[in-house]
Amino acid sequence: MRTILVLVLLGSSFGQIASHQRALHRAWHARAEFQRTHPCPATGKSDPCPGYVIEYIVPLACGGADKPSNMHWQKTAKKDRFTTCGVIAPNPASPEPVRGLSALKPIVENMERAQSAISIPNHVVRDYQLSRPGSAKVDSDVIAEVDFRAPGKYTVKKRSGSSVGEQVVKRILEHEVAIAVSSQKSRSAAVTQENYVFSYLGETVLDGQSYYLLHLDPKRKQPELISGQAWVDKHSFLIRRIEGGVKSPSWWVKKIHVRFDFASPRGMWVLSSMEAVADVRSLGARKLTSHVLDYDTSVVATK
Numbered sequence: 001m002r003t004i005l006v007l008v009l010l011g012s013s014f015g016q017i018a019s020h021q022r023a024l025h026r027a028w029h030a031r032a033e034f035q036r037t038h039p040c041p042a043t044g045k046s047d048p049c050p051g052y053v054i055e056y057i058v059p060l061a062c063g064g065a066d067k068p069s070n071m072h073w074q075k076t077a078k079k080d081r082f083t084t085c086g087v088i089a090p091n092p093a094s095p096e097p098v099r100g101l102s103a104l105k106p107i108v109e110n111m112e113r114a115q116s117a118i119s120i121p122n123h124v125v126r127d128y129q130l131s132r133p134g135s136a137k138v139d140s141d142v143i144a145e146v147d148f149r150a151p152g153k154y155t156v157k158k159r160s161g162s163s164v165g166e167q168v169v170k171r172i173l174e175h176e177v178a179i180a181v182s183s184q185k186s187r188s189a190a191v192t193q194e195n196y197v198f199s200y201l202g203e204t205v206l207d208g209q210s211y212y213l214l215h216l217d218p219k220r221k222q223p224e225l226i227s228g229q230a231w232v233d234k235h236s237f238l239i240r241r242i243e244g245g246v247k248s249p250s251w252w253v254k255k256i257h258v259r260f261d262f263a264s265p266r267g268m269w270v271l272s273s274m275e276a277v278a279d280v281r282s283l284g285a286r287k288l289t290s291h292v293l294d295y296d297t298s299v300v301a302t303k
Contacts, residue, residue: 034068041073048109051075056194065184104200107212107232112192114237118269121295122148125157128172130165133277133287140165143293144173152177168288179224189224191216191239196225206231211240223247226258238264254279270295 040049055074058065123146130140140161146154154173159166179185188195199215211231218225228244243259256278263272274290 034071037068038071038073049073053193103212104198104214107200107214107237108193108198110237111232111239115239115269118238118264119267120269123296124148124270124292125294126290127293128165128169128288128290130162130168131287131289133285140168142166142169144169146173146177148177148180150181152181172288188222191226191230191242195219195222201229203234204231206240209240210234216242216244221247236264238262238269254281268295 034054035049039045040052042049042051052073052075054071057070057072125143125145128140128142128144129138130142131138138161140163141159142156142165143158144154144156154170154177156166156169179189195218197217197219199217201213201215204211204213212234214230214232216226216228216230218227223246226242226244226246228242230239231241232238233240239262241259241261244257246256246258248254248256256276258277259275260271261273263270270292272292276288278286278288280286
């Protein structure tokens with residue numbers, strides 16, 4: 001019974017962070033509308049706005065609306081930081097990262113625009129496998145079909161091995177669909193300047209291709225936000241990989257490490273694979289992986 005409980009908790013956490021692709025796709029639209037209707041205080045134009053950033057008046061995580069009416073221009077030097085919902089406190093004495101600052105801003109802004117504009121599938125088929133890290137044995141294998149169009153639904157098409165895997169996958173998909181159909185939940189999980197402080201770490205090579213490497217520092221403790229790194233394509237500015245740790249949902253799970261890999265075939269942006277490894281008290285590590293098997297190329301989410 002305890003084994004089932006902690007694995008379900010893993011499924012819950014994995015599902016909460018599995019919607020980054022859809023969140024990123026939504027991330028730019030409300031911001032762009034705010035810039036159109038509220039010109040930069042420094043230049044009188046929509047973009048760029050030197051010395052200012054766009055912030056939420058009430059953060060989405062605290063129930064704030066994902067609308068231009070809940071946004072305002074904030075001077076960078078006086079940027080506020082929400083410590084708890086409804087309470088604003090100044091940034092701590094330590095400065096925000098400045099390494100590679102001149103390169104960082106255009107990378108982040110182009111990344112947000114690219115992921116907002118590209119199409120993503122509304123319907124996917126995935127294969128999920130539950131196992132122990134380093135073991136060739138698969139404890140459970142589940143194939144599921146997901147439709148992200150509101151109200152959202154999923155179907156388990158096939159299962160082999162332990163029934164625990166199916167329970168975990170169902171928890172994953174419940175969370176993922178709930179986030180995907182909610183603009184507010186999706187926005188609060190996006191890899192954007194509203195949710196993260198970015199640092200530029202330089203350039204790196206992945207699978208023979210060169211990428212910008214960014215450090216991700218969440219602005220608040222939230223299960224959907226990842227403390228780690230993002231690999232950004234130097235040409236398309238689409239994220240190729242996100243990897244790092246997330247907040248544990250329970251005392252039973254000591255830590256969770258996740259990795260998301262993306263691909264952009266045929267003009268679309270697809271979450272091609274995911275991996276989550278949880279270190280569970282008294283039980284050791286458990287690994288959950290997922291790979292896309294098929295996706296709909298005719299019905300997609302677009303700007």
